[in-house]
Amino acid sequence: MRTDSPSQVTLHHQAMATDFSITIACPDSRYARQGAAEAFLELDRLEDRLSAFRQDSDVSRISRLDPGATCVVDPETLHCLRVALDIEQATGGAFDIAYRSHPHRAASELIRFGDKTPTIAVLDNAMSLDLGGIGKGFALDHMAALLADWDLDCVLLRASKSTVLARNAPPGKLGWEVQFGIKASPRRLTLSSLAFSGSGSDVKGHHIIDPHSRRPATHHRLAFATAPTGAEADALSTAFVVMTDDAIRDFCRHDPRIAAYVVLADTASLQALHEPRESATKLSFQ
Amino acid sequence: MQRREFLQTGVVAASGLLVPRLQAAAAPAGAGQELRVALIGAGYQGRVLMNAAMSIGGVRFRAVCDIWEYARNYGQKYLARHDQEVRVYEDFREMLDKERELDAVLIATPDFAHATQANACLEAGLHVYCEPMLAHNLPAARSMVDTMRRTGKLLQVGYQRRSNPRYRHAFEKLIAEAHLPGRITVVQMQRAQEAADLRGWPKRFTIPDDVLRRFGYDDMNQFRNWIWFPKYCGGPYCAFVSPQLDVCQWFLEAPPRAVMASGGRDFFQDRPSLDTVMTVYEYPHKLGPVRVSCAMLTTTSGDGTRQFERFLGTEGSLQLSENPRWARIGREPNAPDWDRWIDKNYLVKQEVEAANAASEKDMDVHVSGDVEQYQFPMAVTVSNCQAHLENFFAAVRGEGPLRCAADIAFPSQVAAFKALEAVQAGSTLQLAASDFNI
Numbered sequence: 042m043r044t045d046s047p048s049q050v051t052l053h054h055q056a057m058a059t060d061f062s063i064t065i066a067c068p069d070s071r072y073a074r075q076g077a078a079e080a081f082l083e084l085d086r087l088e089d090r091l092s093a094f095r096q097d098s099d100v101s102r103i104s105r106l107d108p109g110a111t112c113v114v115d116p117e118t119l120h121c122l123r124v125a126l127d128i129e130q131a132t133g134g135a136f137d138i139a140y141r142s143h144p145h146r147a148a149s150e151l152i153r154f155g156d157k158t159p160t161i162a163v164l165d166n167a168m169s170l171d172l173g174g175i176g177k178g179f180a181l182d183h184m185a186a187l188l189a190d191w192d193l194d195c196v197l198l199r200a201s202k203s204t205v206l207a208r209n210a211p212p213g214k215l216g217w218e219v220q221f222g223i224k225a226s227p228r229r230l231t232l233s234s235l236a237f238s239g240s241g242s243d244v245k246g247h248h249i250i251d252p253h254s255r256r257p258a259t260h261h262r263l264a265f266a267t268a269p270t271g272a273e274a275d276a277l278s279t280a281f282v283v284m285t286d287d288a289i290r291d292f293c294r295h296d297p298r299i300a301a302y303v304v305l306a307d308t309a310s311l312q313a314l315h316e317p318r319e320s321a322t323k324l325s326f327q
Numbered sequence: 328m329q330r331r332e333f334l335q336t337g338v339v340a341a342s343g344l345l346v347p348r349l350q351a352a353a354a355p356a357g358a359g360q361e362l363r364v365a366l367i368g369a370g371y372q373g374r375v376l377m378n379a380a381m382s383i384g385g386v387r388f389r390a391v392c393d394i395w396e397y398a399r400n401y402g403q404k405y406l407a408r409h410d411q412e413v414r415v416y417e418d419f420r421e422m423l424d425k426e427r428e429l430d431a432v433l434i435a436t437p438d439f440a441h442a443t444q445a446n447a448c449l450e451a452g453l454h455v456y457c458e459p460m461l462a463h464n465l466p467a468a469r470s471m472v473d474t475m476r477r478t479g480k481l482l483q484v485g486y487q488r489r490s491n492p493r494y495r496h497a498f499e500k501l502i503a504e505a506h507l508p509g510r511i512t513v514v515q516m517q518r519a520q521e522a523a524d525l526r527g528w529p530k531r532f533t534i535p536d537d538v539l540r541r542f543g544y545d546d547m548n549q550f551r552n553w554i555w556f557p558k559y560c561g562g563p564y565c566a567f568v569s570p571q572l573d574v575c576q577w578f579l580e581a582p583p584r585a586v587m588a589s590g591g592r593d594f595f596q597d598r599p600s601l602d603t604v605m606t607v608y609e610y611p612h613k614l615g616p617v618r619v620s621c622a623m624l625t626t627t628s629g630d631g632t633r634q635f636e637r638f639l640g641t642e643g644s645l646q647l648s649e650n651p652r653w654a655r656i657g658r659e660p661n662a663p664d665w666d667r668w669i670d671k672n673y674l675v676k677q678e679v680e681a682a683n684a685a686s687e688k689d690m691d692v693h694v695s696g697d698v699e700q701y702q703f704p705m706a707v708t709v710s711n712c713q714a715h716l717e718n719f720f721a722a723v724r725g726e727g728p729l730r731c732a733a734d735i736a737f738p739s740q741v742a743a744f745k746a747l748e749a750v751q752a753g754s755t756l757q758l759a760a761s762d763f764n765i
Contacts, residue, residue: 075527082371089710096651096706097713105708113382116408157410159381190397191529 049211050074054081056088057177059201063184066195066211076191080184080198087183090115091176099161100170103152106163111155119159121172121179121272122152128175128276132292136280137252141169145255174249178238178275181206185271197232198271203239203278206271207232221265222311223304232267236274239265240282241304251283258283263304263311277301289314362720363429365390367419367444368436369402372458376433377402379713381409383720390426392416394542395550397532417538419444423451431481431723433716434458437553438560439543442467445482446474454481456719460569461733461740463560468740472733472765481722483729484736486573487715488647493654493703497647498578500673501656502638507674509642509662511612514575514619516636518567519629522594526551555598562600564590564623565743573731573739574636574647575610575619582738582763583608583619586756588749594626602626606746621746643698649711656701665701674701738763 050073051064063080065073090099099114106112125138126149139148146165153162172179177200185206188196194209197217207217216233230237240249241263251258264281268274281289281301293299293315301314362385366373369391380386388411391402399415406413416422431454434444442462445455449471461468461484475482488494501507528551536546544550545558553559554566561569576582590604603626608619622629635653638645642662646655656674658665668674677700709717715730722729729735741763749756 071524072527072530074524076529078524078526086374096708097710102708113384113409115378115381116405159408190532191527192531 050077052077052081054084056081056084057092057180057200058094059177061177061180061184061201062199063188064197064199064217065188065193067193072191073193076188076193079191080187083183083187084180087117087176087180090118091121091172091179093171093173100172103161103163104168104170106161106168108163108165111160111162114159114161116159117179117183119154119161121175122148122161123154124179124270124272125172125175125276126152128273128280131296132277132280132284133288134252135283135288136174136276138170138172138174139168140250140252140255141171143169145252147252174240174279175272175276177201178204178206178236178271178273181236181271200271200275204236204271204275205232205238206236206274207234209233222302223263223309225309226311228311234269235267236269236271237265237267238271238274238278239263240278242282249279249282253283259306260285261303262306262308264289265300265302267298267300269298273299286312286314360385360724362386362431362723363389364431364433365392365422365426365429366402367392367422367432367434368440368458369393369398370395370435373398373402373433373435374405375710375712376435376456376458376716377405379710379716380433380720382709382713383717386720387411388413389429390414390416390422392419392422394418394538395532395534397529418542420447423447423453429453431456431719437463438566439463439467439553439558442470445471449474449478449480449482452478452480454483454719454723456483456485456716457733458485459573459736460561460565460743461736463558465740465744468733468737469765472737475733481719481729482733483715483719483722484731484733485712485715486570486731486736486739487711488570488574488649489577489730490715490718491649491711492705492707492714493651494574494647496673496703496705497645501645501668502578505665505668505673507643507665507668508638508640508645508656509659510614511579511617511638511640512615513639514579514610514617514636515639516568516571516575516619516621517624517629517632518571518634519622519624519627520567520633521628522626525555525598552598555595555600557599561744561747563625564601564604564747565740568604568606568621568623568746569739569743571621571634571636572608572742573736575608576738576742578638579610579612579617581611581613582758583610583742583745584758585609586742586746586749586758587754588746590623590747590750601747601750604746604750606749608742608746651703651707654703656703657698658701659698669701672704675704676700677702734765737765 049066050070053062063077067073092098093100099118102112128136129149134147137147139151151165181198184198195211196208198206205219210216210233216231219230220227221239222228249258261282264278266274266277289301293301300316303312388406391399391413393399394417403413403415432448434457438460441457445457448455461471533547549556586608588606590601593603595602604623606621610617635646635648643659644657648654718730721727745756
């Protein structure tokens with residue numbers, strides 16, 4: 042499916058059980074469509090590797106490994122896992138792709154990476170990895186990188202309604218405008234060279250599990266995060282649903298590139314817990 | 328030298344560079360030995376091959392060859408991330424000349440290059456895995472079978488369904504042993520994909536015209552969209568349907584004896600090859616004739632089903648697909664029960680979902696004559712490509728036969744190309760045994 046305007050083309054593609062779209066500002070709409078088609082091929086390739094619903098995916102193969110066993114994975118799978126474990130560490134375990142493992146052990150305690158090759162070793166039984174909180178954002182990063190090969194840099198990539206990655210602003214604009222927050226009173230952001238993601242219970246109910254309590258996270262109804270990459274924004278918005286306000290503020294103090302907004306449970310007001318300096322992130326409220 | 332002569336000899340390069348020498352330094356691969364391989368063609372399918380090979384283990388890439396810098400650099404970087412440093416080449420002939428310690432070559436280039444490349448590799452003493460089709464015409468395909476036989480080297484064709492556990496189970500257990508789904512009278516096949524633009528390329532990575540011409544391409548558009556140009560292949564019909572025709576050949580244990588076809592450039596009128604083709608083949612199965620309908624669509628996903636092969640028999644239906652979602656088995660209402668085969672774990676009865684069962688009970692409606700649904704008992708836990716490559720590398724090590732050597736794949740090449748002739752002729756073509764002789 043596609044929608045075109047004189048200077049922009051938007052194409053859609055179903056993957057990872059959701060709708061992805063790419064909007065490209067480019068005077069050559071045919072060239073833009075062709076570039077987007079190649080980016081969607083890359084998306085499908087990543088889905089084949091990352092999906093827990095495909096028996097031959099890297100994630101499924103890892104989950105079937107016996108303790109002590111190793112398997113070779115696609116370098117991109119390894120990259121995604123590394124980012125996931127970095128964020129697990131940075132958020133004190135609030136983001137954990139092994140939240141379903143039973144008895145619970147954090148992903149960083151369950152897998153080890155090979156030194157020179159993209160291999161994964163499993164250290165314990167009960168492996169169950171879920172990249173649902175990071176895979177879509179990770180895919181956006183890779184699609185954007187492929188489009189950069191095509192010199193298609195004025196792009197906005199979107200996964201579902203929850204994660205966007207903005208590259209360069211369209212000509213004559215400060216950035217790409219997106220809306221977020223509460224439906225009744227949405228806020229607007231203008232993004233460039235930045236990713237933005239939201240998580241919460243408004244659409245799918247309380248589906249985010251607090252890895253520590255192993256119960257649905259209910260402290261925040263919604264949480265939003267900006268970050269330099271789609272993978273980080275995707276994962277952090279999930280973590281922020283779980284984390285307390287103080288923990289989020291403390292996290293953001295250590296990384297000034299991150300912005301955090303939350304809507305507390307049973308409320309309808311959006312709180313900005315941390316807003317970075319505009320010059321650092323090219324983020325602007327309107 | 329004319330192209331036809333060139334293909335028949337298969338060892339002389341267009342540039343005049345001779346490559347008819349054995350890889351004398353290469354010791355024969357044995358059990359457990361790390362295999363030294365090269366990739367010719369690092370486009371989309373070449374990347375699939377690299378990824379699958381890395382999951383197998385015991386395989387070390389030494390070289391990547393592609394006329395497109397963008398692709399060969401991708402291949403080199405990809406393999407470097409697997410700690411495999413490779414040399415890159417633009418011309419496969421230079422690669423063969425310099426890489427003296429290879430065991431095997433994987434070929435994933437446009438069909439018109441296959442015969443030249445595969446024949447040269449076989450003549451050089453290398454085993455070859457070649458993506459289908461074998462070649463862009465039947466004389467070139469025949470030359471590959473000839474070279475394989477003459478050199479005694481392996482030439483595996485990438486019809487990966489031959490190594491798919493679900494397909495193998497369907498033939499070996501269900502059809503051959505359990506005789507399900509009864510007497511097969513009809514096969515329905517579909518290969519469908521939604522309408523799409525021609526493929527583009529990053530402009531700053533455009534291949535110079537002189538390079539394109541040196542390797543036989545008219546321009547960059549044809550290089551990227553070779554599947555739509557008869558100069559390079561048999562068009563989408565041969566590319567998309569020949570793997571399914573190979574399944575028919577395999578399951579029905581005979582080549583077709585007649586084909587009628589209709590097709591045209593119905594939608595993409597700016598593309599030289601047929602975009603829509605409907606064919607009917609007649610196969611002389613040992614239990615009686617089987618009629619095989621085949622739909623090749625490039626303008627629709629076929630309501631999302633895309634690809635399947637459905638064998639319809641007197642006792643049920645056997646539907647296969649590389650997508651497990653579309654693989655299923657159905658038992659005709661009056662067929663003998665299949666309990667014996669369930670007990671042997673040849674198939675698994677599909678449970679009616681609780682919600683549906685309750686709903687039917689509440690409605691108090693009894694539907695007679697429903698086809699009972701069954702499932703295949705196994706999970707396919709490696710990619711289709713990996714399973715087929717594993718078979719190839721095992722054969723190279725002397726650990727078993729190829730599942731789809733070039734002579735086994737050849738009849739499906741004939742069946743595909745003859746369908747295009749039938750479209751042109753507008754009449755039924757009778758196929759003789761001699762058409763399949765190699």
